[in-house]
Amino acid sequence: MRANDPKKVSGELFTLTYGSLVAQLLKDYENVDDVNRQLERMGYNIGMRLIEDFLARANPGRCYDLRDTADKIQQAFKLYLGVSPSIGSWSPGGDEFSVVMETNPMAEFVELPEHCLGLRYSNILTGVIRGACEMVQLEVMAWFIADQLKGDNMTEIRVKFVKRLEDAIPAGED
Amino acid sequence: MAEEAVFDFIHMEAVSYVFQGGEKVSEDEAVSKLEHMGFATGYRLVERLTRESGRYKDELDIMKYICKDLWVTVYKKQIDNLRTNHQGVYVLHDNRFRLLTHMANGKQYLQYAPRYLAFTCGLVRGCLANLGVTCVVTAEVTHLPACKFQIQVQRG
Amino acid sequence: MTKDEEAKLMYGMIFSMKSFVTKVSPVDLREGYMSYATNKYCLNLYETPSKLKFVLNTDTHAQGIKELLHQLYTQVYVEYVVFNPLCPLNKPIESELFATKLDEVVKQSPAYASRPA
Numbered sequence: 001m002r003a004n005d006p007k008k009v010s011g012e013l014f015t016l017t018y019g020s021l022v023a024q025l026l027k028d029y030e031n032v033d034d035v036n037r038q039l040e041r042m043g044y045n046i047g048m049r050l051i052e053d054f055l056a057r058a059n060p061g062r063c064y065d066l067r068d069t070a071d072k073i074q075q076a077f078k079l080y081l082g083v084s085p086s087i088g089s090w091s092p093g094g095d096e097f098s099v100v101m102e103t104n105p106m107a108e109f110v111e112l113p114e115h116c117l118g119l120r121y122s123n124i125l126t127g128v129i130r131g132a133c134e135m136v137q138l139e140v141m142a143w144f145i146a147d148q149l150k151g152d153n154m155t156e157i158r159v160k161f162v163k164r165l166e167d168a169i170p171a172g173e174d
Numbered sequence: 175m176a177e178e179a180v181f182d183f184i185h186m187e188a189v190s191y192v193f194q195g196g197e198k199v200s201e202d203e204a205v206s207k208l209e210h211m212g213f214a215t216g217y218r219l220v221e222r223l224t225r226e227s228g229r230y231k232d233e234l235d236i237m238k239y240i241c242k243d244l245w246v247t248v249y250k251k252q253i254d255n256l257r258t259n260h261q262g263v264y265v266l267h268d269n270r271f272r273l274l275t276h277m278a279n280g281k282q283y284l285q286y287a288p289r290y291l292a293f294t295c296g297l298v299r300g301c302l303a304n305l306g307v308t309c310v311v312t313a314e315v316t317h318l319p320a321c322k323f324q325i326q327v328q329r330g
Numbered sequence: 331m332t333k334d335e336e337a338k339l340m341y342g343m344i345f346s347m348k349s350f351v352t353k354v355s356p357v358d359l360r361e362g363y364m365s366y367a368t369n370k371y372c373l374n375l376y377e378t379p380s381k382l383k384f385v386l387n388t389d390t391h392a393q394g395i396k397e398l399l400h401q402l403y404t405q406v407y408v409e410y411v412v413f414n415p416l417c418p419l420n421k422p423i424e425s426e427l428f429a430t431k432l433d434e435v436v437k438q439s440p441a442y443a444s445r446p447a
Contacts, residue, residue: 013248014181016218017293020211021188042187048419049186052412053179055378056404062362062379080180109218124184135380167381170342179413186415276413282426283416290415 011082015108022121032118039120043127044134051132054079062136066161069138070097073129073159081105095161099129104148104155112149120144122155129159137165178250185273189289205292212296213303220301223247233327236305237264244301248294249273262327267320274319287315291323298323340385344375363396378403392441401439406431 021042025035054060054076063069070087077085083105089098106122120126126142133140139162146152188211192204223243230236241253245268255267273290277283291313299311308328315321331339351364365374367390376384376399384399384407410428411417417425436442 011177012222013215013219014177014184016215016222017181017184017188017211019218020214021184021191023214024188024207024211025191038191042191045190046183046187049412050179050183051380052378052382052408053176055380056408057176060379079176082177137381167345167348170338170345182413189415276410276427277416278425278427279430280426286416 011105012108015105018106018124019110022119026116026119032116036118036120036123039123040127040130043124043129044131045127046124047128047131047133048135050076050080050128051135054132063138066094066097069133070099070159073099076132077101089158091160097159098145099157099159101155107149107155110149117150120147121149122147126157129157134165139163139165182273185290185293188293193289205289208289208292209296209299212293212298213300214296215293216297216300216302217304218300219248219297220244220304230305233262233307234258236302236307237266237325239305240298240301241266244298248297262329264325264327266323266325268322269320271319271321274315274321278318280318282318284315284318287318287321288313291315291321295323298325341383344383344385363399365395374399376400376403382407388441394439394441398436398439398441401435402432406435 022035022039025038026032029035029038054072058075058079060072060075063072074085074087077083077099083101083103085099085101087097087099089100090096104122106125110121112119112121123144126144129142130140141160141162143158144156145158146154146156148155188208192207193199224239230239237256237258241256245251245253249268249272251268251270251272253266254269257265257267271291273294274287277287277290295311295313299309302309302311302325310326310328311323312326313321313323347366348364362377362379363375364377365372367373369390372388372390372392372395374386374388374395376396378384382403384402386395386399388395406428410425410431411419411423414425414428417423417428423429
């Protein structure tokens with residue numbers, strides 16, 4: 001049998017590393033809700049750094065509305081995870097949308113054991129979205145509404161616009 | 175695709191996670207968690223890379239595999255120098271170890287460098303374990319971004 | 331003046347300048363680059379969409395500063411701060427490697443070479 005393509009395996013490296021990290025968190029915390037929270041927080045930290053890499057690497061320009069933001073999230077998923085999610089299910093007010101993946105590279109090779117059904121395995125992604133958006137002055141909320149690990153036929157993250165963040169006013173002026 | 179950036183960031187968070195309690199955290203315990211995550215990753219990674227372990231003719235051949243194929247897959251370059259005493263000790267020199275190249279050129283941050291090598295020590299140990307070699311892996315840095323990994327094979 | 335005071339003054343000045351320009355400019359400012367010149371010097375500002383501000387004061391003849399500042403962001407800041415886990419993003423940058431690389435890139439720029447003797 002031939003060895004797997006090393007190029008593909010190098011993409012699997014982060015998937016496996018992430019898996020080991022989640023396993024460690026499950027060992028450290030008794031409650032899966034704490035694991036979910038911790039994953040989101042890690043994602044948030046990553047998002048704050050990843051956005052700079054994305055801006056430097058892809059030079060995506062500024063966002064003028066939430067549709068722009070959604071397009072750029074799609075572009076970033078492609079660049080960093082190698083998948084092209086679809087964007088859709090816009091709310092009537094245009095302040096909420098879904099990012100839908102047919103395959104989720106974070107969760108490749110994963111099966112959730114019975115006692116971990118409350119685990120939102122890929123929750124790091126919601127944190128990344130929140131952290132990255134915050135750095136470009138967009139406060140958003142992001143959460144999973146469908147997950148293939150839980151038997152859904154796709155993986156879906158919902159993103160909701162909260163508010164625009166402004167420049168800090170210099171000390172002594174207001 | 176920019177998957178190496180994703181790995182870098184996940185690794186960065188793994189390190190900061192195990193040390194997140196600040197001064198209360200025992201260095202040994204934190205490092206051993208990282209080592210453990212590395213082991214689990216390496217053990218499974220080698221399965222993805224090579225489906226049969228029987229194709230290596232001896233231990234040295236396996237070490238060469240670690241220095242070339244594995245290192246290129248994970249760290250985008252080969253190990254610069256491999257030495258052995260032919261009694262089960264192997265020393266792998268990497269003159270520009272990828273996880274240290276963004277950090278420093280010299281001795282700045284030297285005291286923190288071992289934290290960024292622990293995962294890799296585990297990764298190497300995990301790969302070797304899956305290829306049938308039981309060993310202890312340690313790392314040493316004196317001048318970033320160079321470092322060396324010492325593999326000590328445990329014989330039955 | 332301490333570095334800290336200088337930074338505060340600079341931030342205040344840029345803040346005012348930006349809000350002034352946004353109010354009086356007939357066109358939308360999309361580029362993230364701005365500069366003004368006096369008869370003595372030129373202040374150049376490059377601001378990323380993430381609101382990082384790169385400021386460089388030059389003589390009034392310097393060319394290509396916008397490109398230089400963009401390069402400092404993509405090749406120096408991102409490489410040696412963003413990918414250095416020991417550099418917190420919200421604290422002054424202490425990395426010596428960052429300083430070295432910054433220096434290298436600035437010295438390679440045509441604007442540096444062409445400074446009046």
